[in-house]
Amino acid sequence: MPTWQLRLLRGRPGSSPRLETYRVELPAEAYLIDAVEKIWAEQDRSLLFRHACHHASCGACGVRVNGRERLMCITPLREFSPDGVIQVEPLRHFPWLGDLLVDVSPMMRRMAEVGFAIIRRDELTADRPLPEGIEQITRFEDCIECGLCLSACPVMAADEAYLGPATLAAIERMLAEPRGGDTARLLTLADDPHGAWRCHSAMECTAVCPSNVDPASAIGRLRRRLIVEKLRRWIGGGR
Amino acid sequence: MREVPRWKRASGWIDLRGRREGGLAFLLMRLTGIGLVIYLFLHLYVLRLLAQGPEAWDAFIAMAKSPLFLALDGLLILGILYHALNGVRVTLLGLGIGVPHQARLFWGVMALTLLMTAIAAYAIFTIAG
Amino acid sequence: MWIWQAFTGLLLLILLTLHMVFNHFVVEGGLRTYRDVVAYLSHPVVFTWEILFLVVVTAHALMGVRAILLDLGIGPGTDRWLKRGLTLVGLGIIGYGVWLSWWIRSRGA
């Protein structure tokens, strides 16, 4: 079995963080999350990190791997060479709680403000008969609220007040399918210097999103909608 | 929770670690934008020579035809071309058009910029040199 | 604000291209001599065109400066002052540019 070298960012708020190297033996079919869990289980129980589902649906295990935002549970070890070092650091632009752990509540609060529903009723299967014992078919939204896009965004780096790619994508998603929701409120939320207009099209959110949300395109559609809305109000005399 | 110092946040957009084409395009856009603003101020300042009469201006033009100035001229053109062409890219992307092709568009912008700068540089040195 | 940045940017695409081409390539010997400039600006269409260019670049450039300064973590209060400050700078630049062009133009008459 190959031995992998991991360099993890360690430390707690209040002291300056340092990089520490660990070695773990694992087959090449394993994933980065397995390596980090093994370090936690066998070498250091104080290691802070987050995970739950192990299959890219809870969004808990986002980190930066060699500088790039990834989900640990779908980052295969075979991508790396046992001779090299896999450097793992916490996401940027979130309050740091220690080791690989960050506080994602600022993003979660914004998503809640939008009223983003993670689970929706599935309309594709709406007119089909339900299987025995199943009450309703639901569908997950693409966005798993992992925060990778926020960490990758250079505007987020500079502006804490920026709504951020995930939230703007959520607003656009809600507007596309409002289901009786308050679209005017969402548009006001987006139409802000720190909202849809703050984006500088660095395109990093779409590049790192593990779930094909494509926040960059969503922000573009949101802007188009805001422009049309403005023109309509302007021509229609403030209606 | 560790507070990130303000200066560090403010310089976040410069940090290219882990970034790809889009991040690089944004950084270059900003740097060329800043360069152009500085140029604009210098340019308008120099234009005051026009108000001082023919001698002052024509002396300046004679100096501006030195190879050093012409080279700087080339640099200016490089900056303008990148900023302008990427400006078109960013405007489209910002409206959600062509996002899946953004990296290819970036390399296209780069190639066009270099090509057009080379042509312009050739023209400058043959006409003015 | 972004939309104005993009809009003025696209206008500049035309205005600046013409500016560069006229100043470099059309005139014999490359850069204009004093006489060339005066003659050039004497034409009313050119004059209007150049003033339009002046206004649009100034607006685009200063909006751009604000966008960059916003990333220094400026709050809404400071931003209000920043906007006022930049507007004054912009008016100053435009005033200077118009005065200068007018003055040059008057030399040709």
Ligand code: HEM
């Ligand atoms: C020639 C045609 C031009 C086009 C098509 C253009 C286009 C653009 C666009 C679309 C942006 C927004 C970028 C973003 O959202 O990040 C921008 C930003 C900017 N432009 Fe231009 N521009 C042009 C010329 C100029 C000139 C002549 C100047 C300076 C005198 C200038 C200075 C700036 C600055 C300072 C920014 C802000 C950069 C930032 O926010 O990072 N631009 N330009």
Ligand code: HEM
């Ligand atoms: C190296 C290339 C350039 C040359 C040789 C050049 C030359 C000149 C000359 C001779 C004038 C005065 C006559 C006229 O209005 O045409 C002028 C004016 C002007 N230039 Fe340029 N220019 C160059 C590049 C630029 C660039 C890149 C910008 C924008 C950032 C710019 C902005 C302006 C403005 C705004 C005016 C009008 C000033 C006024 O109305 O008083 N120029 N330029």
Ligand code: SF4
């Ligand atoms: S948009 Fe993509 S990268 Fe951003 S939080 Fe949602 S799933 Fe993660």
Ligand code: FES
């Ligand atoms: S552990 Fe759930 S997304 Fe990785």
